Amino acid sequence: MADNIILIGFMGVGKGRTARALASQTGRFAVDTDDLLESMVNKKIRNIFANQGEAGFRQLEQKVADWLEYYVRGTIVSTGGGFLKVRNLNRLGRVIYLHSTVEDIYHSICNHPNVKKKIKKRPLLTDLKQAEKLFRERLPLYRKLADIEISVKGKTSLERAEEIASYLRD
Incomplete structure (x- = not known):
């Protein structure tokens, strides 16, 4: 296993x-899997979903995960919400699940100065019932x-960073 720190949630x-x-x-350096994926194909995630669907997007996420496994060490990796579906997640590094409720996430985003940009980047949060359903499906996987x-x-x-750092020192 690599000595990366993988943030999921x-x-x-x-x-x-x-x-x-x-x-x-x-x-350490910090990288984001969504940024890596967009750089790899030179397209925005919303366009990838529109043109290739979720299945195509998940294939690209796996490609990013494979690249991280073979080439990245000593790095903090923030992931997309569905990155937990990659086959080799636990080989990428120590996995840390950041937990919150959908309601708290939504309220946090709505209180952000760039609320329109934040919601546009996460269109699923415009349908809170659908977001809550997806969250309930993923929660046991995040924890596992x-x-x-x-x-x-x-x-x-x-x-949060201080709490994570204290775990890593133990």
Whole structure:
């Protein structure tokens, strides 16, 4: 297993912000799987979904996961909400599940200064019943795959990063 730190969790939970805060604390690089995927095919995720559907998108996520497994070490990796479906997740590094409820995620996004941009990036959150259904389906998988679970409720990115760093030192 690589010495990466892999952050998983539902869309909008703050994986990217937490990764950047943790990188700042640890001196590691932080990368985002969605950014890597978009760079790999030079397309936005919403366009990939529109043209190739979810199955095509998941194939590209697996390609990113394979690349991470073979070439990336000592890095903090924030993932897309469905990245937990890749076959080799636990070989990529130590998996940390950032947990929150859909309701709390939605309220956090709605209170963000760039709320329109945040919602546009996560169109599934416009249908909270559908988002909640997907969350319930994924929750047992997130927990099964995780080495560590962190609740994000009421914590800043810095506080989450400090909690993760304390687990990593133990």
